[in-house]
Amino acid sequence: MKSFFSFFAVTFIFLSINANATPSQSLTPISGKPQAPEFKMMDMDDVVHKLSDYKGKPIIINFWATWCPPCRAELPSMNRAWKKVKDDGIEMLAVNVGEDEDTIFAFSGEYPIDFTVLLDENGKEIRNWPIKGLPTTFVVDPKGRIIYQAVGGREWDDDALLDMVRKLK
Amino acid sequence: MHRLNQYLLCSLCFFFSVFLSAAEIIKSVDKETQLISWKLIENNFQLELIQRSPQQTRSFFQARGFSAELANDIATHCVLQTIVRNTEAENSQDSISVSLKDWRFNTAEYAGEEPIKLKESWAEEWKEGDISNAARVAFRWATFPTEQVFEPGGDYNWGMISVGPKPDTAFHLHVFWKQGNKTKNAWITNMHCPADKSE
Secondary structure: OHHHHHHHHHHHHHHHHHHHOOOOOOOEEOOOOOEOOOOEEEEOOOOEEEHHHHOOOOEEEEEEOOOOHHHHHHHHHHHHHHHHHHHHOOEEEEEEEOOOHHHHHHHHHHOOOOOEEEEEOOOOHHHHOOOOOOOEEEEEOOOOEEEEEEEOOOOOOOHHHHHHHHOOO | OHHHHHHHHHHHHHHHHHHHHOOEEEEEEOOOOOOEEEEEEEOOEEEEEEEOOHHHHHHHHHHOOOOHHHHHHHHOOOEEEEEEEEOOOOOOOOOEEEEHHHOEEEEOOOOOOEEOEOHHHHHHHOOOOOOOHHHHHHHHHHEOOOEEEEOOOOOEEEEEEEOOOOOOOEEEEEEEEEEOOEEEEEEEEEEEOOOOOOO
C-alpha cells in the first residue's frame, strides 16, 4: 500500500508540474517555403534597404511597434541575439510599423537596438507579409524564401532558435 | 490486493488528468490600477482578458492621431486587452485557432447573445471619415486580429478587443476557439466594463 501511495504522489507531482510548465519555444516551419516579398524601406539614417540586398544570407526579420508590450519584451533578447550572430553571416532587421523616426529614436534610448531598424511608417510593406499581429518574425533563407515564422515574442538569444537559423547558411 | 491497487491507481490517474485538463477561469485584480483580469486555461489554450479603463484607451488612440470624438467612441465600447497563447510544446501537432466572429456577449438588459464589435465594423464606419493613415495603421495593429492561428512552440498575440457594452456595465462573454479540429467554448461570467471616471 505504501508503494502505491508513493507512486501516486510521484504521478500527481509530475502531472501538476507538467500542467504549469513553461512551454519550450520554437519556430514554425512555413509550408511551401514561399518567396519573401521584396521591400524597399529607409533605415534611421535615411539609407534605402531592399530585401534583395541581403540575398545569400539568412535573415531574421522582425515586425514591431514601440507601443506593443510583447515587442518591447523581446527586443533586449533580439539585441543579445544580434551580438551572437552578427559575425556568422546572418542579418537581422527590425521593421517598425506605423511610427516615425522621432518616436523610434526616443524609444531606443530605453531599448537599445544595435541592428538595422527599417521604417514602414505608412504600414504599406507589412501588408505584403502574412502577418496578423505584432510582433511577428520571419526567417528568410539565403535564396529569399520564408522558412520559419514566430507569432508573438521569443527569447531570441536562445541557441536552440539561433541554430535553426545558422543551419540555413 | 495488487489488482485493487492497480484499479485505484488507474482511476486516480484518470480523475487527475481530467481535473488538470478542465477549463479553469482565474479572476484577479491589479492592486495598483484596480483593473480586473480574467484568465481562462484549457489544455494548451490560454486566454487572458484585462480591463482597460476608458481613459487609458482614449489617450492611446488620441496619441496616435484619432480625434477626441472617435477616440471616445472606441474607449466607451468596453475595450479589453486580450492575450491568446498556445502553451503546447514544439513536438505537438495541435494548433489553436481563434475567430472573434464567433464570440458573443450578453448583459442584464439583453439576455440574447450579441456579437462583439470587430475591427472590420470600425473600419466600415470610418470608411469615409477624415482619419489619418497613421491612426488607421495604429488601430489595425493595436487591435486583436479577427482570425488567427497559434502554433505550438510559443505562439501568442496581444491586442485590444471592443466587446460593445457601455462603461460600468456587467456582462457575460461566450468565447470560442479551436484546438486542432475540435471546437471548444466557455462562458466567462460576471465580467464588468470599467466606469468612465472622466464623466
